[in-house]
Amino acid sequence: MITPAEAHQLISEHLFKPEKETLSFEKTRGRISAEPILADRDLPPFNRVTKDGVALHTASFDLVNREGVIETLRAAGDPQYRLKDPEKAVEIMTGSPLPLGTDAVVMYEEIKREKNRILLQEEVTPGQNIHPQGQDAQKGDVLLKAGSRMGSAEIGLLASVGKTELQVHSVPKVAIVATGNELVLPHEEPAPHQIRMSNVYSLQAGLEELGIPCSIQIIRDDKELLRQDLASLLEQNDLLICSGGVSKGRYDYLPEVLPELGIQKVFHRVRQKPGKPLWFGADRTKGKVVFALPGNPASTFSNFILYVLPWLRKSLGLETKAERVVMKEHFYNPSDLWRHIQVKLVSVQGQLKAELLTGNGSGDLVSLAQADGLISIPPQSAVEADEPVAYQSFQLIL
Ligand SMILES: Nc1nc2c(c(=O)[nH]1)N[C@H]1C(S)=C(S)[C@@H](COP(=O)(O)OP(=O)(O)OC[C@H]3O[C@@H](n4cnc5c(N)ncnc54)[C@H](O)[C@@H]3O)O[C@H]1N2
Numbered sequence: 001m002i003t004p005a006e007a008h009q010l011i012s013e014h015l016f017k018p019e020k021e022t023l024s025f026e027k028t029r030g031r032i033s034a035e036p037i038l039a040d041r042d043l044p045p046f047n048r049v050t051k052d053g054v055a056l057h058t059a060s061f062d063l064v065n066r067e068g069v070i071e072t073l074r075a076a077g078d079p080q081y082r083l084k085d086p087e088k089a090v091e092i093m094t095g096s097p098l099p100l101g102t103d104a105v106v107m108y109e110e111i112k113r114e115k116n117r118i119l120l121q122e123e124v125t126p127g128q129n130i131h132p133q134g135q136d137a138q139k140g141d142v143l144l145k146a147g148s149r150m151g152s153a154e155i156g157l158l159a160s161v162g163k164t165e166l167q168v169h170s171v172p173k174v175a176i177v178a179t180g181n182e183l184v185l186p187h188e189e190p191a192p193h194q195i196r197m198s199n200v201y202s203l204q205a206g207l208e209e210l211g212i213p214c215s216i217q218i219i220r221d222d223k224e225l226l227r228q229d230l231a232s233l234l235e236q237n238d239l240l241i242c243s244g245g246v247s248k249g250r251y252d253y254l255p256e257v258l259p260e261l262g263i264q265k266v267f268h269r270v271r272q273k274p275g276k277p278l279w280f281g282a283d284r285t286k287g288k289v290v291f292a293l294p295g296n297p298a299s300t301f302s303n304f305i306l307y308v309l310p311w312l313r314k315s316l317g318l319e320t321k322a323e324r325v326v327m328k329e330h331f332y333n334p335s336d337l338w339r340h341i342q343v344k345l346v347s348v349q350g351q352l353k354a355e356l357l358t359g360n361g362s363g364d365l366v367s368l369a370q371a372d373g374l375i376s377i378p379p380q381s382a383v384e385a386d387e388p389v390a391y392q393s394f395q396l397i398l
């Protein structure tokens with residue numbers, strides 16, 4: 001049996017090779033850019049007024065008596081105005097270009113006003129309430145490097161620079177496969193010996209959070225059916241994520257059927273709990289990869305987090321950050337397997353610490369829903385309270 005580190009090494013030798021594709025900017029959520037995003041003009045594009053009030057020229061306006069007259073009114077969206085009489089002021093709105101011939105804006109709250117006459121209540125400094133042209137970025141500046149993940153803020157940025165189409169890395173076509181005769185659909189009433197399938201929906205939701213669409217297929221524990229259905233799924237997809245049917249059971253056919261379909265086994269079984277029976281295989285010539293995850297809910301989910309996600313990250317050219325978290329309490333792992341333990345992050349005197357969740361083993365989906373992530377403890381080793389340990393968050397950011 002191989003170690004988790006050896007499994008990671010082997011997985012990284014069979015990465016998906018993304019191509020470049022162009023998407024409309026609103027559709028890029030979760031995707032990784034394949035080109036830099038440049039400022040198409042200075043940001044802000046003009047000296048932008050940041051308060052509703054009046055613009056004036058500090059050297060010409062009567063700042064001794066702090067009084068003067070409003071020459072005109074301009075709204076945001078009006079072309080830039082040029083002050084005609086330097087001793088006067090322009091009534092101006094947030095978002096307008098600063099009128100030529102003025103160098104400060106006084107907000108309404110600091111003005112007393114009678115018709116067109118104004119009396120300033122406070123000192124005025126040149127440059128106040130002005131967001132200078134090009135202060136955030138200059139035309140041609142790189143705002144986001146190629147390889148950036150498109151989230152909500154990034155999509156707003158694309159809109160602001162008029163980048164309505166973006167080259168991104170393609171993502172693998174993914175099918176999620178549930179196997180098992182005991183499984184029924186979530187809306188069905190299970191017989192006493194049946195269970196509602198849940199794993200595939202966790203995986204689907206996880207992939208969707210990453211901007212990766214997928215299909216779901218349920219296949220009964222029937223060798224011939226598996227052969228047929230998997231063959232057609234392998235035709236149409238780059239990645240299959242199976243859940244269940246990889247252990248020692250009489251009906252655990254995947255390790256036998258997948259190689260018959262050209263998916264060579266890279267490894268089966270990892271020295272870890274949960275998720276020991278993890279099976280990974282690939283068809284190098286066709287560039288297909290299969291993760292067959294053990295069916296217990298906690299095993300499926302932890303293997304997805306610990307192996308499938310890093311595979312996706314590496315395939316898309318993203319680094320995986322090695323996270324660490326401080327333990328709240330002591331833990332000893334007496335077994336010869338790596339233990340991946342669900343933890344909840346709790347605040348202890350202002351510091352986040354990992355509290356162990358003692359669920360009911362790999363089949364326990366209830367404790368999984370309370371966990372924030374997993375810590376990994378090597379075999380026959382202890383971690384003490386306040387000691388940092390390897391941590392993998394359940395937050396599915398690629
Ligand atoms: N003789 C041995 N038996 C088992 C071993 C072993 O080493 N020797 N390993 C155990 C471990 S560890 C795990 S984990 C499981 C993995 O088994 P399978 O991958 O073959 O999974 P199944 O037997 O099909 O299902 C296990 C369990 O999970 C439930 N399940 C399956 N699919 C779903 C789904 N989509 N949603 C919710 N729950 C699902 C299934 O009903 C079973 O209860 O094998 C041990 N056995």
Ligand code: MOO
Nearest residue numbers: 274275276299362
């Ligand atoms: O490795 Mo299994 O996941 O303990 O139940």
